[in-house]
Amino acid sequence: MNSLDPRVQRLNMAADTDNELHTNSHLITWEVFHQEKRGKQVVHVGIVHAPNPEMALILAKEQYARRGKTTNLWVAKTADVYTFSTGDDDMFATIPEKTFRDPASYKVRDRIEKFQQQNNLV
Amino acid sequence: MYGSTNLTEQEAKRMNDTSAEDADKLQAFEDRIARGEKIEPDDWMPAEYRKQLIRMIEQHAHSEIVGALPEGTWITRAPNFRRKLALIAKVQDEIGHGQLLYSAAETLGKTREQMLDDLMNGKSKYSNVFNYPAVTWADIAVIGFLVDGAAIVNQVINSKGSYGPYCRALERICYEESFHLKQGHDNVVYLATGSKIQRDMLQAAINRWYRPLLHFFGPPDKMSAHSEKLMKWKVKLASNDDMRNQFLDQYVPKILELGLTFPDPNLRKNADGVWEFSDPDWDEFKRVINGDGPCNKERLAVRRYAEMAGRWVREALMNPSDKYKIPLA
Numbered sequence: 001m002n003s004l005d006p007r008v009q010r011l012n013m014a015a016d017t018d019n020e021l022h023t024n025s026h027l028i029t030w031e032v033f034h035q036e037k038r039g040k041q042v043v044h045v046g047i048v049h050a051p052n053p054e055m056a057l058i059l060a061k062e063q064y065a066r067r068g069k070t071t072n073l074w075v076a077k078t079a080d081v082y083t084f085s086t087g088d089d090d091m092f093a094t095i096p097e098k099t100f101r102d103p104a105s106y107k108v109r110d111r112i113e114k115f116q117q118q119n120n121l122v
Numbered sequence: 123m124y125g126s127t128n129l130t131e132q133e134a135k136r137m138n139d140t141s142a143e144d145a146d147k148l149q150a151f152e153d154r155i156a157r158g159e160k161i162e163p164d165d166w167m168p169a170e171y172r173k174q175l176i177r178m179i180e181q182h183a184h185s186e187i188v189g190a191l192p193e194g195t196w197i198t199r200a201p202n203f204r205r206k207l208a209l210i211a212k213v214q215d216e217i218g219h220g221q222l223l224y225s226a227a228e229t230l231g232k233t234r235e236q237m238l239d240d241l242m243n244g245k246s247k248y249s250n251v252f253n254y255p256a257v258t259w260a261d262i263a264v265i266g267f268l269v270d271g272a273a274i275v276n277q278v279i280n281s282k283g284s285y286g287p288y289c290r291a292l293e294r295i296c297y298e299e300s301f302h303l304k305q306g307h308d309n310v311v312y313l314a315t316g317s318k319i320q321r322d323m324l325q326a327a328i329n330r331w332y333r334p335l336l337h338f339f340g341p342p343d344k345m346s347a348h349s350e351k352l353m354k355w356k357v358k359l360a361s362n363d364d365m366r367n368q369f370l371d372q373y374v375p376k377i378l379e380l381g382l383t384f385p386d387p388n389l390r391k392n393a394d395g396v397w398e399f400s401d402p403d404w405d406e407f408k409r410v411i412n413g414d415g416p417c418n419k420e421r422l423a424v425r426r427y428a429e430m431a432g433r434w435v436r437e438a439l440m441n442p443s444d445k446y447k448i449p450l451a
Contacts, residue, residue, distance in 0.1 A: 003420050004255050005195040013427050026235055026446035027439065029228075046291075047225050047449040049234065051439040063218055066211075067298070079447045086162040 030056035031081055033074040034064050042074055050075075130347055136170070140351070143168050155356055160286035163229035163451060171355050176230045177246070178357065179288055183223035184241045184248035188421050190216040192256040193265060201259060208305045209262065215302065219295045226287040228449055242426050250407060251334045253415030260320075260327035263313055266306025268331060268373055272338045274299050275369045284356035287451055307376070314380040321382075328377065329385040336402040337410075339366040345404065370397040 003009050027049040035042040045064045050056035056075040065073060084091070099105040116122045140148055147166050154161065161167055190213045197213065200206035224234045240246040251269055256262055274296060281292035313324040340346065340362040352358040360368075370389075374397070377384065388400045410418070 001420055001423060004257065005191075005420075006198060007194075008420065008424055011424075011427060013423055026233060027436070028444045028446055029225075029449045031450060044451070046222060046451075048221075051441050051444070055439070062214075063221055066214065066218070078449050079445070081450060083450060086164050087166065 027051050029078040030075040032060040035072040036069050038071050155284045161284050162286045172230050174357050176232050179227040180237050183220045186216045186220035188248045188252045195256050196262045212302050215298050222291040226291045229287045250411050251338050253410050253418045254334050255417050260323040263309035264327045264331045267310045270302040271373050272369050279360045332384050333402045337407045367397050
Protein backbone atom coordinates (compact mmCIF):
# COMPACT_ATOMS: atom_id res chain seq x y z
CA MET A 1 0.00 0.00 0.00
CA ASN A 2 1.31 3.40 -0.97
CA SER A 3 0.93 5.47 2.19
CA LEU A 4 2.30 8.70 3.62
CA ASP A 5 2.73 6.88 6.88
CA PRO A 6 6.11 5.14 7.12
CA ARG A 7 4.70 2.65 9.61
CA VAL A 8 1.97 1.65 7.18
CA GLN A 9 4.56 1.38 4.42
CA ARG A 10 6.61 -1.02 6.52
CA LEU A 11 3.68 -3.36 7.13
CA ASN A 12 3.32 -5.93 4.43
CA MET A 13 -0.42 -5.75 4.75
CA ALA A 14 -1.34 -7.45 1.52
CA ALA A 15 0.71 -10.52 2.40
CA ASP A 16 -0.17 -10.61 6.10
CA THR A 17 -3.84 -9.94 6.04
CA ASP A 18 -6.18 -12.80 6.41
CA ASN A 19 -9.29 -11.27 4.93
CA GLU A 20 -11.74 -13.39 6.81
CA LEU A 21 -13.51 -11.43 9.49
CA HIS A 22 -13.88 -13.54 12.62
CA THR A 23 -16.44 -12.35 15.06
CA ASN A 24 -15.13 -13.17 18.48
CA SER A 25 -17.32 -13.83 21.38
CA HIS A 26 -17.09 -11.06 23.91
CA LEU A 27 -14.86 -10.25 26.76
CA ILE A 28 -17.09 -9.45 29.70
CA THR A 29 -17.52 -5.90 30.97
CA TRP A 30 -16.42 -4.44 34.28
CA GLU A 31 -17.91 -1.41 35.94
CA VAL A 32 -15.14 1.01 36.92
CA PHE A 33 -15.09 3.22 40.04
CA HIS A 34 -12.64 6.05 40.44
CA GLN A 35 -11.32 7.73 43.57
CA GLU A 36 -9.69 11.06 42.91
CA LYS A 37 -8.05 11.72 46.29
CA ARG A 38 -7.65 10.01 49.63
CA GLY A 39 -10.79 10.67 51.66
CA LYS A 40 -13.03 11.30 48.63
CA GLN A 41 -15.94 9.12 47.53
CA VAL A 42 -15.28 6.38 44.99
CA VAL A 43 -17.43 7.26 41.96
CA HIS A 44 -18.66 5.19 39.02
CA VAL A 45 -17.03 6.42 35.79
CA GLY A 46 -17.76 3.80 33.13
CA ILE A 47 -16.82 0.32 31.92
CA VAL A 48 -13.99 -1.65 30.38
CA HIS A 49 -13.97 -4.95 28.53
CA ALA A 50 -11.52 -7.43 30.08
CA PRO A 51 -11.10 -11.15 30.67
CA ASN A 52 -10.20 -10.88 34.37
CA PRO A 53 -10.04 -8.31 37.19
CA GLU A 54 -6.29 -7.73 36.83
CA MET A 55 -6.62 -6.81 33.14
CA ALA A 56 -9.72 -4.76 33.95
CA LEU A 57 -7.66 -2.67 36.39
CA ILE A 58 -4.86 -2.18 33.85
CA LEU A 59 -7.29 -1.07 31.14
CA ALA A 60 -9.22 1.11 33.60
CA LYS A 61 -5.95 2.85 34.46
CA GLU A 62 -5.39 3.65 30.76
CA GLN A 63 -8.97 4.73 30.20
CA TYR A 64 -9.96 6.60 33.35
CA ALA A 65 -6.71 7.63 35.04
CA ARG A 66 -4.45 8.87 32.25
CA ARG A 67 -4.73 12.51 33.30
CA GLY A 68 -5.66 14.42 36.42
CA LYS A 69 -5.45 12.93 39.90
CA THR A 70 -6.24 9.37 40.85
CA THR A 71 -5.72 7.58 44.14
CA ASN A 72 -7.45 4.31 43.42
CA LEU A 73 -9.65 2.42 40.98
CA TRP A 74 -12.15 -0.33 41.71
CA VAL A 75 -13.64 -2.76 39.21
CA ALA A 76 -16.64 -5.07 39.59
CA LYS A 77 -18.15 -7.46 37.06
CA THR A 78 -21.18 -5.88 35.43
CA ALA A 79 -23.08 -9.10 36.02
CA ASP A 80 -22.42 -8.82 39.78
CA VAL A 81 -24.00 -5.38 40.11
CA TYR A 82 -27.67 -5.49 41.08
CA THR A 83 -29.87 -2.49 40.38
CA PHE A 84 -33.44 -1.31 40.52
CA SER A 85 -35.01 -0.38 37.23
CA THR A 86 -34.57 3.30 36.33
CA GLY A 87 -38.24 3.35 35.34
CA ASP A 88 -39.24 2.47 38.90
CA ASP A 89 -37.84 5.72 40.27
CA ASP A 90 -41.30 6.68 41.56
CA MET A 91 -40.71 4.29 44.48
CA PHE A 92 -38.26 6.81 45.91
CA ALA A 93 -40.93 9.51 45.90
CA THR A 94 -42.70 8.24 49.04
CA ILE A 95 -44.41 11.43 50.28
CA PRO A 96 -44.79 14.80 48.53
CA GLU A 97 -42.58 16.73 50.91
CA LYS A 98 -39.90 15.77 53.37
CA THR A 99 -39.18 19.09 55.05
CA PHE A 100 -39.13 17.31 58.41
CA ARG A 101 -35.80 15.83 57.25
CA ASP A 102 -34.45 19.23 56.32
CA PRO A 103 -32.40 21.16 58.93
CA ALA A 104 -33.48 24.47 57.39
CA SER A 105 -37.12 23.71 58.21
CA TYR A 106 -36.45 23.91 61.99
CA LYS A 107 -36.66 27.57 62.97
CA VAL A 108 -36.91 28.44 66.67
CA ARG A 109 -35.49 31.96 66.89
CA ASP A 110 -38.93 33.70 66.63
CA ARG A 111 -40.31 31.57 69.40
CA ILE A 112 -37.34 32.21 71.68
CA GLU A 113 -37.60 35.98 71.16
CA LYS A 114 -41.32 35.99 71.89
CA PHE A 115 -40.76 33.94 75.05
CA GLN A 116 -37.99 36.27 76.19
CA GLN A 117 -40.21 39.36 75.68
CA GLN A 118 -43.14 37.82 77.52
CA ASN A 119 -40.98 36.83 80.47
CA ASN A 120 -38.79 39.93 80.61
CA LEU A 121 -35.67 37.98 79.94
CA VAL A 122 -34.20 40.56 77.52
CA MET B 123 -20.68 15.63 11.62
CA TYR B 124 -19.06 13.13 13.85
CA GLY B 125 -22.12 11.05 14.41
CA SER B 126 -24.31 11.52 11.39
CA THR B 127 -28.00 12.07 11.77
CA ASN B 128 -28.55 12.67 8.08
CA LEU B 129 -31.50 10.70 6.81
CA THR B 130 -32.74 9.67 3.42
CA GLU B 131 -36.28 10.78 2.54
CA GLN B 132 -37.46 7.25 3.19
CA GLU B 133 -35.82 7.06 6.61
CA ALA B 134 -37.26 10.44 7.59
CA LYS B 135 -40.72 9.26 6.64
CA ARG B 136 -40.34 6.06 8.64
CA MET B 137 -39.06 7.99 11.66
CA ASN B 138 -42.03 10.30 11.67
CA ASP B 139 -44.42 7.38 11.64
CA THR B 140 -44.63 6.09 15.22
CA SER B 141 -47.99 4.35 14.78
CA ALA B 142 -46.46 0.98 15.67
CA GLU B 143 -45.43 2.21 19.14
CA ASP B 144 -47.49 1.99 22.34
CA ALA B 145 -49.14 5.43 22.46
CA ASP B 146 -49.10 5.78 26.27
CA LYS B 147 -45.47 4.76 26.59
CA LEU B 148 -44.50 7.04 23.73
CA GLN B 149 -46.29 9.95 25.38
CA ALA B 150 -44.55 9.33 28.72
CA PHE B 151 -41.20 9.07 26.90
CA GLU B 152 -41.71 12.32 25.00
CA ASP B 153 -42.96 14.10 28.15
CA ARG B 154 -39.83 13.04 30.00
CA ILE B 155 -37.61 14.46 27.25
CA ALA B 156 -39.69 17.65 27.09
CA ARG B 157 -39.11 18.11 30.84
CA GLY B 158 -35.37 18.01 30.12
CA GLU B 159 -34.86 14.62 31.80
CA LYS B 160 -32.43 12.03 30.42
CA ILE B 161 -33.34 8.61 29.09
CA GLU B 162 -31.42 5.73 30.70
CA PRO B 163 -30.59 2.35 29.09
CA ASP B 164 -33.30 0.34 30.85
CA ASP B 165 -36.08 2.86 30.09
CA TRP B 166 -38.67 2.13 27.45
CA MET B 167 -37.81 3.85 24.16
CA PRO B 168 -39.22 3.84 20.63
CA ALA B 169 -37.45 1.45 18.24
CA GLU B 170 -36.43 4.29 15.92
CA TYR B 171 -34.90 6.26 18.80
CA ARG B 172 -32.74 3.27 19.68
CA LYS B 173 -31.80 2.67 16.07
CA GLN B 174 -30.82 6.26 15.28
CA LEU B 175 -28.85 6.61 18.49
CA ILE B 176 -26.93 3.40 17.84
CA ARG B 177 -26.12 4.63 14.35
CA MET B 178 -25.03 8.06 15.54
CA ILE B 179 -22.98 6.99 18.57
CA GLU B 180 -21.38 4.13 16.65
CA GLN B 181 -20.31 6.46 13.83
CA HIS B 182 -18.97 8.87 16.38
CA ALA B 183 -16.95 6.07 18.00
CA HIS B 184 -15.57 4.92 14.62
CA SER B 185 -14.61 8.53 13.85
CA GLU B 186 -12.49 8.68 16.99
CA ILE B 187 -10.72 5.41 16.18
CA VAL B 188 -10.12 6.20 12.50
CA GLY B 189 -9.35 9.84 13.35
CA ALA B 190 -6.29 8.70 15.27
CA LEU B 191 -4.75 7.32 12.06
CA PRO B 192 -3.91 10.53 10.12
CA GLU B 193 -2.43 12.03 13.27
CA GLY B 194 -0.60 8.86 14.24
CA THR B 195 1.22 9.22 10.91
CA TRP B 196 3.27 12.08 12.35
CA ILE B 197 4.18 10.73 15.80
CA THR B 198 7.47 9.35 14.49
CA ARG B 199 8.32 12.64 12.79
CA ALA B 200 7.13 15.26 15.31
CA PRO B 201 9.52 18.24 15.22
CA ASN B 202 10.47 18.13 18.90
CA PHE B 203 9.97 16.12 22.06
CA ARG B 204 7.23 18.28 23.58
CA ARG B 205 5.15 18.18 20.38
CA LYS B 206 5.70 14.42 20.22
CA LEU B 207 4.46 13.94 23.80
CA ALA B 208 1.40 16.09 23.13
CA LEU B 209 0.61 14.21 19.90
CA ILE B 210 0.96 10.80 21.54
CA ALA B 211 -1.33 11.95 24.37
CA LYS B 212 -3.86 13.29 21.89
CA VAL B 213 -3.91 10.09 19.83
CA GLN B 214 -4.27 8.06 23.02
CA ASP B 215 -7.20 10.27 24.05
CA GLU B 216 -8.92 9.74 20.69
CA ILE B 217 -8.75 5.97 21.09
CA GLY B 218 -10.03 6.38 24.66
CA HIS B 219 -12.92 8.47 23.36
CA GLY B 220 -13.76 5.73 20.88
CA GLN B 221 -13.87 3.25 23.78
CA LEU B 222 -16.18 5.51 25.83
CA LEU B 223 -18.52 5.93 22.87
CA TYR B 224 -18.60 2.21 22.07
CA SER B 225 -19.57 1.69 25.73
CA ALA B 226 -22.42 4.19 25.37
CA ALA B 227 -23.65 2.54 22.16
CA GLU B 228 -23.42 -0.91 23.76
CA THR B 229 -25.95 0.08 26.41
CA LEU B 230 -28.48 0.25 23.55
CA GLY B 231 -27.94 -3.41 22.73
CA LYS B 232 -25.44 -3.55 19.86
CA THR B 233 -22.30 -5.35 20.91
CA ARG B 234 -18.85 -3.85 20.55
CA GLU B 235 -17.59 -6.72 18.38
CA GLN B 236 -20.49 -6.18 15.99
CA MET B 237 -19.70 -2.47 15.75
CA LEU B 238 -16.02 -3.16 15.05
CA ASP B 239 -16.99 -5.71 12.41
CA ASP B 240 -19.39 -3.25 10.78
CA LEU B 241 -16.64 -0.65 10.59
CA MET B 242 -14.35 -3.09 8.79
CA ASN B 243 -16.92 -4.54 6.45
CA GLY B 244 -18.01 -1.02 5.48
CA LYS B 245 -21.55 -1.25 6.83
CA SER B 246 -21.12 1.69 9.15
CA LYS B 247 -19.44 4.97 8.39
CA TYR B 248 -17.06 7.33 10.15
CA SER B 249 -16.49 11.04 9.70
CA ASN B 250 -15.56 11.90 6.14
CA VAL B 251 -12.84 14.29 7.25
CA PHE B 252 -10.54 11.37 8.13
CA ASN B 253 -10.44 10.14 4.56
CA TYR B 254 -7.98 12.93 3.77
CA PRO B 255 -4.23 12.64 4.34
CA ALA B 256 -2.02 14.62 6.74
CA VAL B 257 0.58 15.59 4.13
CA THR B 258 2.90 17.72 6.28
CA TRP B 259 3.42 18.55 9.96
CA ALA B 260 1.31 21.68 9.38
CA ASP B 261 -1.67 19.41 8.62
CA ILE B 262 -1.32 18.12 12.19
CA ALA B 263 -1.55 21.71 13.44
CA VAL B 264 -4.65 22.36 11.32
CA ILE B 265 -6.29 19.08 12.36
CA GLY B 266 -5.54 19.76 16.04
CA PHE B 267 -7.00 23.26 15.86
CA LEU B 268 -9.74 23.29 13.23
CA VAL B 269 -10.89 19.67 12.93
CA ASP B 270 -10.93 19.34 16.71
CA GLY B 271 -12.61 22.76 16.91
CA ALA B 272 -15.34 21.55 14.57
CA ALA B 273 -15.67 18.33 16.55
CA ILE B 274 -16.06 20.27 19.78
CA VAL B 275 -18.83 22.44 18.31
CA ASN B 276 -20.63 19.24 17.34
CA GLN B 277 -19.97 17.43 20.61
CA VAL B 278 -20.90 20.28 22.94
CA ILE B 279 -24.25 20.53 21.15
CA ASN B 280 -24.79 16.75 21.26
CA SER B 281 -23.96 16.62 24.97
CA LYS B 282 -27.27 18.43 25.60
CA GLY B 283 -29.13 15.48 24.06
CA SER B 284 -31.59 13.14 25.73
CA TYR B 285 -29.67 9.87 26.07
CA GLY B 286 -27.89 9.69 29.45
CA PRO B 287 -24.91 7.44 28.61
CA TYR B 288 -24.06 9.43 25.44
CA CYS B 289 -24.24 12.74 27.33
CA ARG B 290 -21.99 11.43 30.09
CA ALA B 291 -19.44 10.17 27.56
CA LEU B 292 -19.51 13.50 25.70
CA GLU B 293 -19.00 15.55 28.83
CA ARG B 294 -15.85 13.64 29.58
CA ILE B 295 -14.74 13.85 25.94
CA CYS B 296 -15.31 17.61 25.66
CA TYR B 297 -13.28 18.16 28.81
CA GLU B 298 -10.35 16.26 27.28
CA GLU B 299 -10.75 17.80 23.83
CA SER B 300 -10.07 21.26 25.23
CA PHE B 301 -6.42 20.21 25.56
CA HIS B 302 -6.43 19.03 21.93
CA LEU B 303 -7.74 22.38 20.80
CA LYS B 304 -5.27 24.41 22.85
CA GLN B 305 -2.26 22.43 21.69
CA GLY B 306 -3.53 22.65 18.10
CA HIS B 307 -3.89 26.43 18.38
CA ASP B 308 -0.45 26.67 19.94
CA ASN B 309 0.96 24.66 17.04
CA VAL B 310 -0.83 26.82 14.43
CA VAL B 311 0.31 30.07 16.06
CA TYR B 312 3.88 28.78 16.32
CA LEU B 313 4.02 28.02 12.58
CA ALA B 314 2.15 31.22 11.65
CA THR B 315 4.62 33.39 13.54
CA GLY B 316 7.66 31.45 12.33
CA SER B 317 9.78 31.54 9.17
CA LYS B 318 8.39 32.04 5.68
CA ILE B 319 8.73 28.32 5.00
CA GLN B 320 6.68 27.54 8.12
CA ARG B 321 3.98 30.08 7.18
CA ASP B 322 3.77 28.77 3.63
CA MET B 323 3.50 25.20 4.87
CA LEU B 324 0.67 26.23 7.23
CA GLN B 325 -1.19 28.17 4.53
CA ALA B 326 -0.97 25.18 2.18
CA ALA B 327 -2.42 22.94 4.91
CA ILE B 328 -5.30 25.37 5.56
CA ASN B 329 -6.03 25.40 1.82
CA ARG B 330 -6.14 21.58 1.81
CA TRP B 331 -8.49 21.34 4.82
CA TYR B 332 -10.88 24.17 3.96
CA ARG B 333 -13.31 22.06 1.93
CA PRO B 334 -13.28 18.98 4.15
CA LEU B 335 -14.02 21.33 7.08
CA LEU B 336 -17.05 22.77 5.30
CA HIS B 337 -18.15 19.18 4.58
CA PHE B 338 -17.64 18.22 8.23
CA PHE B 339 -21.14 19.17 9.43
CA GLY B 340 -22.86 17.37 6.56
CA PRO B 341 -24.88 18.55 3.57
CA PRO B 342 -26.79 21.85 3.73
CA ASP B 343 -30.23 21.76 5.34
CA LYS B 344 -31.95 22.35 2.02
CA MET B 345 -30.28 19.21 0.63
CA SER B 346 -31.00 16.83 3.49
CA ALA B 347 -34.13 15.13 4.71
CA HIS B 348 -35.47 16.16 8.09
CA SER B 349 -37.19 14.42 10.86
CA GLU B 350 -39.01 16.53 13.42
CA LYS B 351 -38.91 13.42 15.61
CA LEU B 352 -35.10 13.51 15.83
CA MET B 353 -35.31 17.09 17.07
CA LYS B 354 -38.23 16.40 19.42
CA TRP B 355 -36.42 13.37 20.88
CA LYS B 356 -33.26 15.45 21.27
CA VAL B 357 -31.15 13.11 19.18
CA LYS B 358 -30.29 15.96 16.83
CA LEU B 359 -30.10 19.36 18.51
CA ALA B 360 -28.99 21.74 15.79
CA SER B 361 -29.20 21.72 12.01
CA ASN B 362 -26.08 21.10 9.90
CA ASP B 363 -26.10 24.71 8.68
CA ASP B 364 -26.43 26.11 12.20
CA MET B 365 -23.50 24.06 13.46
CA ARG B 366 -21.37 25.00 10.43
CA ASN B 367 -22.18 28.67 10.97
CA GLN B 368 -21.25 28.46 14.64
CA PHE B 369 -17.94 26.85 13.70
CA LEU B 370 -17.09 29.49 11.08
CA ASP B 371 -18.05 32.25 13.48
CA GLN B 372 -15.71 30.93 16.15
CA TYR B 373 -12.73 29.87 14.06
CA VAL B 374 -12.44 31.96 10.87
CA PRO B 375 -11.38 35.09 12.81
CA LYS B 376 -8.69 33.09 14.64
CA ILE B 377 -7.04 32.22 11.30
CA LEU B 378 -7.50 35.66 9.76
CA GLU B 379 -5.92 37.40 12.77
CA LEU B 380 -2.69 35.55 11.95
CA GLY B 381 -2.60 37.11 8.48
CA LEU B 382 -3.54 33.78 6.92
CA THR B 383 -6.34 33.27 4.40
CA PHE B 384 -8.93 30.75 3.27
CA PRO B 385 -8.96 29.66 -0.39
CA ASP B 386 -12.42 31.10 -1.02
CA PRO B 387 -13.05 34.69 -2.22
CA ASN B 388 -16.72 34.35 -1.26
CA LEU B 389 -16.15 33.51 2.39
CA ARG B 390 -17.68 36.35 4.40
CA LYS B 391 -20.19 37.08 7.12
CA ASN B 392 -23.32 38.79 5.76
CA ALA B 393 -25.36 41.53 7.45
CA ASP B 394 -27.55 38.91 9.20
CA GLY B 395 -24.50 37.37 10.87
CA VAL B 396 -24.62 34.30 8.61
CA TRP B 397 -21.45 33.04 6.95
CA GLU B 398 -21.52 32.70 3.18
CA PHE B 399 -19.09 30.62 1.14
CA SER B 400 -18.67 29.13 -2.32
CA ASP B 401 -20.25 25.76 -3.02
CA PRO B 402 -17.75 23.30 -1.48
CA ASP B 403 -18.62 20.60 -4.06
CA TRP B 404 -21.13 18.38 -2.32
CA ASP B 405 -20.63 15.77 -5.03
CA GLU B 406 -17.09 15.32 -3.80
CA PHE B 407 -18.47 14.88 -0.27
CA LYS B 408 -20.78 12.13 -1.52
CA ARG B 409 -18.03 10.45 -3.51
CA VAL B 410 -15.67 10.38 -0.56
CA ILE B 411 -18.28 9.18 1.93
CA ASN B 412 -19.13 6.35 -0.45
CA GLY B 413 -15.56 5.12 -0.46
CA ASP B 414 -13.79 7.07 -3.20
CA GLY B 415 -11.64 9.42 -1.12
CA PRO B 416 -7.85 9.70 -1.01
CA CYS B 417 -7.46 7.55 2.13
CA ASN B 418 -10.62 5.43 2.54
CA LYS B 419 -8.89 2.21 1.52
CA GLU B 420 -5.84 2.78 3.66
CA ARG B 421 -7.90 3.64 6.77
CA LEU B 422 -9.93 0.45 6.60
CA ALA B 423 -6.93 -1.68 5.62
CA VAL B 424 -4.96 -0.46 8.65
CA ARG B 425 -7.89 -1.04 11.01
CA ARG B 426 -8.40 -4.47 9.54
CA TYR B 427 -4.74 -5.33 9.84
CA ALA B 428 -4.74 -4.32 13.50
CA GLU B 429 -7.79 -6.49 14.09
CA MET B 430 -6.24 -9.51 12.39
CA ALA B 431 -2.80 -9.07 13.93
CA GLY B 432 -4.23 -8.69 17.43
CA ARG B 433 -6.70 -11.52 17.19
CA TRP B 434 -4.49 -14.16 18.80
CA VAL B 435 -4.12 -11.93 21.88
CA ARG B 436 -7.87 -11.57 22.32
CA GLU B 437 -8.42 -15.27 21.72
CA ALA B 438 -5.77 -16.17 24.27
CA LEU B 439 -7.50 -13.96 26.85
CA MET B 440 -10.97 -15.31 26.23
CA ASN B 441 -12.55 -17.27 29.04
CA PRO B 442 -15.27 -19.40 27.47
CA SER B 443 -17.27 -19.70 30.70
CA ASP B 444 -17.83 -15.92 30.93
CA LYS B 445 -21.14 -14.69 29.67
CA TYR B 446 -21.39 -11.24 28.13
CA LYS B 447 -23.94 -8.88 29.71
CA ILE B 448 -24.83 -5.45 28.37
CA PRO B 449 -23.11 -2.80 30.53
CA LEU B 450 -25.22 -0.83 32.98
CA ALA B 451 -24.61 2.80 32.14
